[in-house]
Amino acid sequence: MKLIKMSLAASLAVSLAAAGGEIAPVQETAPSAETEVDYGTVFGQSRTFYIDRTYKGSIENNRNSLATGGYIGYKTPDFHGLTATAALYGVYGFDIHDEDAEVAGSSSYDPALYGDGFKNYLFLGKAYLNYTYENTTIKVGRQRLDTPLAGADDARMLPNLFEAAVVTNSDIKDTTLIAAHITKESVGTFGNVYPTTSASLLSLAMQSGYGYGYKLGTNGEFAEMGEIALGAGNDTAGVTALAAIYKGIDGVTLQAWDYYAHDILNALYLQADIGWNCMLNDAVKMNASLQYINQTDIGDALAGKVDGNYWGAQLGATYGNLSGYLAYSQTADSDGAENGGILTPWGGMPAFTQGMVTRHQFFSDTDSYKVAATYNFSDHNVKATAYFASFDVGQSATYAAGLDTKESGFDIIYQASKNLQYRFRGNFPDDFGPTYDWDEYRFIVNYNF
Secondary structure, rough: OOOOOOEOOOOOOOOEEOOOEOOOOOOOOOOOOOOOOOOEEEEEEEEEEEEEEEEEOOOOOEEEEEEEEEEEEEEEEOOOEEEEEEEEEEEOOOOOOOOOOEEEEHHOOOOOOOOOOHHEEEEEEEEEEEEEEEEEEEEEEOOOEEEOOOOOOOOOOOOOOOEEEEEEEEOOOEEEEEEEEEEEEEEOOOHHOOOOOOHHHHHHHOOEEEOOHHHHOOOOOOEEHHHHHHHOOOOOOOEEEEEEEEEOOOOOEEEEEEEEOOEEEEEEEEEEEEEEEEEOOEEEEEEEEEEEEEEEOOOOOOOOOOOOEEEEEEEEOOOOOHHHHEEEEOOOOOOHHHOOOOOOEEEEOOOOOOOOOHHHHHHOOEEEEEEEEEEEEEEHHHEEEEEEEEEEEEOOOOOOOEEEEEEEEEEEEEEEOEEEEEEEEEEEEEOOEEEEEEEEEEEEEEEEE
């Protein structure tokens, strides 16, 4: 971030002589102290993204895209605890094939780096007031949210953004309390990777972070939360969320979130994390986590009956520069929406077992596991991760029913400087959908300021 400052120099006094109109010599004065004037903060991120995917199986095709964009914003100086922030977000996709992206479409270009319809666009993504008094912060307006079941999902060019009012308080020792009301969402570019041309593809989107009506909130538009979830005409009062995060026990974090999506569903999210030294070797740092999601219909039940349950567990260890974990999750089935699959229409994707692209762990009657390892080459500012995930998709799932889907991949991050990051990633799903899979590579450059 860059703080805008200006030095104010004191002016030198000059006087005229009383007689003859002669100019008196300038008198020497002591230098005045410089005063810094705070004109606020300019911040932002530049992102350039290249992606290449080759399909195999029933789909034989290669598509690739190159785009650049990001955001630039301004935050006012603090005035008795009150600040205002605004930021423009935008994306520009390059036409790297013989035909333009809007003409060639997804056969040649990856839609997740563009707006809907392969559009380039610019919009006011953040515009909020923030007020802090003692241990309470109130933020109202367009903003980024990173919560378990409503989040930015910043996996491609631009993130999901929201219109919301959020109150955070830490008066209670070791405890953070959060109350929020979310009215609208603008869907980031990643949502465009999910087609809406069939019921099964809509089910894939709904259980992967994007609602049936997500296209209403693309290209910088902010659409109502109910319409994002279920489509046009499903106006609701939005989503009210309450949360408590407790860190009063050494090495332990407990959190509980409740999302009341008016006239659609109530979603409860619980998570517990604990860390300790290995009893056999103090140099080995252990960690374990549990998570649980429960969803039920409420009010007018615009999504019909909702009855979803998911749980996950993760065990990890760190030794020096090497770390790794093993995770397992299970989603039950029911006679509710998506046959009991977990509904995630607003970008929330907290599952321990999700792959880089495969999010089948939320499908009905599905068991999933994931193993991953990371080595930190600290002398070279490089972190390298490799992983493998498996999804035993249940017969009642509304997408990929009965498949044994697998995904392997890698993620290499080079932090060239404090502000500049290079990232190289790859994912290789097998049986992502019926009779097709792919090899995908991504190269990303982020510059923060």
